[in-house]
Amino acid sequence: MHLAYPAVLAVLLFCTGLYGVLARRNAILVLMSVELMLNAVNLNLVAFDVWLRDALHAGQALTLFTIAIAAAEIGIGLAIVLAVYRNRGSSDIDRLRDTAETDDAETLPDDADAARDSTADQATAPAGKAKKAEATA
Amino acid sequence: MTLAATAGHPGFLSPTGVEIAFVLVGLVTFGAALITVTTKQLVHAALWLVVALGGIAVEYLLLTAEFIAWVQVLIYVGSIVVLLLFGLMLTRAPIGRSPDADSGNRGLALGVAVASAAALVWVVVDAFRTTWINLEGPAQGSTKASGEFLFRHWVLPFEALSVLLLAALVGAIVLSRKEGKDGKDPGGGVGAKGSKGGPRGKDRHVMRDRTDRTDREDRTARTARTYRTDRQEQSAASREDMS
Numbered sequence: 433m434h435l436a437y438p439a440v441l442a443v444l445l446f447c448t449g450l451y452g453v454l455a456r457r458n459a460i461l462v463l464m465s466v467e468l469m470l471n472a473v474n475l476n477l478v479a480f481d482v483w484l485r486d487a488l489h490a491g492q493a494l495t496l497f498t499i500a501i502a503a504a505e506i507g508i509g510l511a512i513v514l515a516v517y518r519n520r521g522s523s524d525i526d527r528l529r530d531t532a533e534t535d536d537a538e539t540l541p542d543d544a545d546a547a548r549d550s551t552a553d554q555a556t557a558p559a560g561k562a563k564k565a566e567a568t569a
Numbered sequence: 570m571t572l573a574a575t576a577g578h579p580g581f582l583s584p585t586g587v588e589i590a591f592v593l594v595g596l597v598t599f600g601a602a603l604i605t606v607t608t609k610q611l612v613h614a615a616l617w618l619v620v621a622l623g624g625i626a627v628e629y630l631l632l633t634a635e636f637i638a639w640v641q642v643l644i645y646v647g648s649i650v651v652l653l654l655f656g657l658m659l660t661r662a663p664i665g666r667s668p669d670a671d672s673g674n675r676g677l678a679l680g681v682a683v684a685s686a687a688a689l690v691w692v693v694v695d696a697f698r699t700t701w702i703n704l705e706g707p708a709q710g711s712t713k714a715s716g717e718f719l720f721r722h723w724v725l726p727f728e729a730l731s732v733l734l735l736a737a738l739v740g741a742i743v744l745s746r747k748e749g750k751d752g753k754d755p756g757g758g759v760g761a762k763g764s765k766g767g768p769r770g771k772d773r774h775v776m777r778d779r780t781d782r783t784d785r786e787d788r789t790a791r792t793a794r795t796y797r798t799d800r801q802e803q804s805a806a807s808r809e810d811m812s
Contacts, residue, residue, distance in 0.1 A: 433585065433587050433588050433591060433631075433632075433701065433702045433704055434584075434588060434697075434700070434701055434702070435697040435700040435701065435702050436693065436694050436697045436698065436700070437588060437591050437592060437595065438591070438628065438632065439693040439694075439697055440690055440693055440694065441591075441595040441598065441599065441628070443686060443689040443690050443693055444599050444602075444686060444690070445598070445599065445602055445621075445625075446689070447682045447683070447685050447686035447689070448599070448602040448603055448605075448606055448682070449602070449606070450678075450681065450682050450685060451606055451678050451679060451681075451682035452605070452606030454674065454677070454678030454681060454682070455606070455671050455672060455674065455675045455678035455679070456606065456670065456671060456672065457669060457670060457671060457672040458611060458660075458662070458670060460611070460653060460656045460657055460660065460662070461606075461611065461614055461670065463653065463656075464605060464606075464614060464615065464618050464653060465605075465606055467618065467622075467645070467649060467653075468602050468605065468606070468618070468621065471621070471622060471625050471645070474625070474637075474641075475625055475628060475629075478629055478632055478634045478637060478710070479632055479702070481634075481709070482632050482633060482634065482702055482704070482709055482710070483700070483702045483703075485703075485709065488718060488722045488723075489709070489710075489714070489715075489718040489722075492634060492636075492637055492709075492710055492715065492718070493718060493719060493722070493723045493726070495634075495637050496637065496640060496715075496719070497726060497727075497730055499637075499640055499641065499644050499645070500644075500730050500733075500734060501730070501733070502644075502645075502649070503644055503648065503649060503734075504733060504734055504736075504737035505737075506649050506652055506653070507652065507737055507738070507741045508737055508740055508741055508744065510652055510653070510655070510656040510741075511740070511741040511742075511744035511745040512744060513656060513660065514656065514659055514660065514744075514745055515744055515745060517659070517660045518747075523660045524669070525672075526672050526673075
């Protein structure tokens, strides 16, 4: 088999995952895209291992390890997403701007929500510092 | 290193059966991946991800890596997709179309993805134009071969990986537990500000339970901020009750 076939397929899958990571808003969809990228890397590892006929079969061993690490990653990632959802009521990564450097960047991206929240914000938490502290409560 | 003899190979114009199968399955996989990252229905994205991951498992089979193919089916299709579906359900993903699945920088993401895909495809095709994989001989990734190389040469990483999995297990449990049993609030920074000690810790729990119960129905509709505001009001009210 020509080596370009698996290599090109891996490239295409990786870039699909890259698009998903950059363009998606829901945190779980971002995790799915990360899985696609990991799978592209795995496909590359297996193809090159079969091509090189490595005596140690490092490519296949690393693929197995990558799959296990991906499973661990998805478990931890989902736990984090669920914790964020429990605290914030949403898992949109566009809204998680508490570590933003300035107060300007903390405003929500969509204006409707910002306008709706601004009254509650001014009543309870005028300063950005206080908001950050509450975000963890 | 046994490179396939490039001289005797027919090239692109007369592909072998394995190559045809690989390209067809690859097209299905790529299409499923594209639908996964572009569909507006969140649950459908997870289901198309099953197709993409299964397609990759078939590609592993075509590359004679049998054991990895079955591991892929077991772990990815079997458990990771189920975990993702659980995550979607627990964050109350809408079943129908959700118009805000994509963020605002979609065009930028498309540009970055297409540019990197073009660059990488060009580089890869140019680099491996005359390289063939020799798939003849005994399967290189059969279960027997995999067991031999894994437990002969890769035992130490394998054991280290089991420790990592244990750590991930404990970490996931700690992260997803609601609160400490001994009244230790994981995010107690705010509560400590206005508290005067005493029975407040226990009281907080009762209060939070009540809030959870009453708010369970419409909690998704609210933003997190109004939820927090609500809780603060209630805490102020209960503090007044106590005093």
